[in-house]
Amino acid sequence: MNRQTVAVVDYGMxxxxxxxxxxxxxxxxxxxxxxxxxxxxxxxxxxxxVVLPGQGAMPDCMAELARSGLQEAVxxxxxxxxxxxxxxxxxxxxxxSEEGDxxxxxxxxxxxxxxxxxxxxxxxxxxxxxxxxxxxxxxxDLGRGPAHPMWQGIADGSYFYFVHSFxxxxxQAAHSVGETEYGIRFACAVARDNLFATQFHPEKSADQGLxxxxxxxxxxx
Amino acid sequence: MLAKRIIPCxxxxxxxxxxxxxxxxxxxxxxxxxxxxxYNEQGADELTFLDITATSDGRDLxxxxxxxxxxxxxxxxxxxxxxxxxxxxxxxxxxxxxxVSFNSAAIANPQVIRDASAKYGSQCIVVAIDAKRRxxxxxxxxxxxxxxxGPGWDVYSHGGRKNVGLDAVAWARQMAEHGAGEILxxxxxxDGTKSGFDLALTRAVSEAIDIPVIASGGVGSLDHLADxxxxxxxxxxxxxxxxxxxxxxxxxxxxRMAERGIAVRL
Numbered sequence: 001m002n003r004q005t006v007a008v009v010d011y012g013m014x015x016x017x018x019x020x021x022x023x024x025x026x027x028x029x030x031x032x033x034x035x036x037x038x039x040x041x042x043x044x045x046x047x048x049x050v051v052l053p054g055q056g057a058m059p060d061c062m063a064e065l066a067r068s069g070l071q072e073a074v075x076x077x078x079x080x081x082x083x084x085x086x087x088x089x090x091x092x093x094x095x096x097s098e099e100g101d102x103x104x105x106x107x108x109x110x111x112x113x114x115x116x117x118x119x120x121x122x123x124x125x126x127x128x129x130x131x132x133x134x135x136x137x138x139x140x141d142l143g144r145g146p147a148h149p150m151w152q153g154i155a156d157g158s159y160f161y162f163v164h165s166f167x168x169x170x171x172q173a174a175h176s177v178g179e180t181e182y183g184i185r186f187a188c189a190v191a192r193d194n195l196f197a198t199q200f201h202p203e204k205s206a207d208q209g210l211x212x213x214x215x216x217x218x219x220x221x
Numbered sequence: 222m223l224a225k226r227i228i229p230c231x232x233x234x235x236x237x238x239x240x241x242x243x244x245x246x247x248x249x250x251x252x253x254x255x256x257x258x259x260y261n262e263q264g265a266d267e268l269t270f271l272d273i274t275a276t277s278d279g280r281d282l283x284x285x286x287x288x289x290x291x292x293x294x295x296x297x298x299x300x301x302x303x304x305x306x307x308x309x310x311x312x313x314x315x316x317x318x319x320x321v322s323f324n325s326a327a328i329a330n331p332q333v334i335r336d337a338s339a340k341y342g343s344q345c346i347v348v349a350i351d352a353k354r355r356x357x358x359x360x361x362x363x364x365x366x367x368x369x370x371g372p373g374w375d376v377y378s379h380g381g382r383k384n385v386g387l388d389a390v391a392w393a394r395q396m397a398e399h400g401a402g403e404i405l406x407x408x409x410x411x412d413g414t415k416s417g418f419d420l421a422l423t424r425a426v427s428e429a430i431d432i433p434v435i436a437s438g439g440v441g442s443l444d445h446l447a448d449x450x451x452x453x454x455x456x457x458x459x460x461x462x463x464x465x466x467x468x469x470x471x472x473x474x475x476x477r478m479a480e481r482g483i484a485v486r487l
Contacts, residue, residue, distance in 0.1 A: 017317055018291065018319065021295075055345075127431070127454075130432075131432070131433075132223060133344065134226050136224065137222070163344040204296055204297045206296055209295060
């Protein structure tokens with residue numbers, strides 16, 4: 001099999017090291033994959049697969065993506081090859097975020113909104129905190145046919161690590177491929193064609209997270 | 222339902238994990254990467270590294286440790302001890318830390334919490350508070366509104382040596398307003414006693430703020446961990462000695478919490 005390259009997009013915003021380490025770890029079982037952390041639009045264009053991380057505030061992430069000259073390369077990748085968005089890298093795929101009234105890349109119809117949980121209590125009586133910080137269960141059996149192929153080998157209801165105050169609200173139910181309960185039931189994984197993205201951090205989600213990155217290396221949408 | 226977290230804490234000095242007895246007698250507990258991998262294997266939800274040397278020498282020593290752990294262990298890593306500046310945050314995040322914990326520096330300069338959270342996001346800025354029940358003679362001290370502060374807990378800095386004259390609940394609230402994403406709350410009265418968390422302190426802080434609270438100090442049994450969540454209202458519980466000394470595994474702690482009806486990641 002030909003070697004293939006996975007580009008982790010470095011536009012100055014995100015836990016790139018963690019993401020790259022996890023993808024490299026996942027790739028150790030796949031001997032034909034090179035993982036590169038890159039700020040070069042050309043390397044992103046030439047890569048076979050692209051990971052788009054993001055951490056911090058969405059307005060800063062969008063601004064840095066544009067300023068770095070990588071936005072066109074990311075849009076080009078999103079049009080034709082497997083792309084995995086993580087955290088704000090997921091939020092940017094939507095049309096708009098409430099955070100700083102920021103336009104997104106518009107690749108998935110819908111918006112990003114803030115949790116409104118002030119004063120509400122969880123089923124065990126404790127208060128909801130924002131950000132949601134910690135491990136929560138992800139459900140991918142949504143009663144709409146088979147689960148997305150990226151979930152292969154990952155049990156429905158597995159725990160993943162979240163840190164976020166905003167969440168995606170895709171306009172079309174079909175684009176929500178994983179859901180989590182936190183005050184409301186929200187889309188923690190979205191997908192369309194060759195795009196797959198998660199609000200949670202697979203690189204901080206132990207074995208289940210590594211399994212997700214491993215699936216990405218084999219995914220042929 | 223968000224799971225309650227169990228966080229083992231590793232004290233690191235000279236490139237090794239040490240076990241302290243009353244903060245003075247330090248005994249070598251082993252290699253940080255091996256210990257981190259063991260806790261990861263047992264199902265720890267996060268790891269906290271405390272640089273107890275806390276000098277610039279210590280900082281330079283802990284960076285390669287964080288790098289080595291981050292390349293092997295895929296759960297969140299928090300680093301604290303001697304963190305002073307936004308530049309310290311940058312260096313630690315670049316080494317592979319996911320969160321950075323401030324303590325004395327936030328007291329000396331609260332603005333650093335605003336600056337660090339504006340630059341890197343609240344999600345990675347933790348404020349550690351060392352709190353001790355206020356002595357009766359200090360209850361007459363005027364609070365911000367001029368009235369006596371009354372009973373409660375005071376904040377201590379410099380590794381618990383200096384009472385800075387701040388109320389712990391008010392300080393936690395102020396730090397949350399400054400952009401802290403999480404509070405690591407240690408009871409100095411209980412630390413090392415194995416008599417359980419200071420549940421009144423934990424509850425007072427947890428009810429005062431909308432960001433997560435990690436309870437610390439005093440864990441001697443698995444039921445103490447569950448008490449911290451159920452009676453203290455903590456979002457996460459931190460312990461060191463019960464895990465380091467091999468009394469209990471993380472998995473045993475999680476099973477006990479689950480038996481008590483607490484949502485945990487098993």
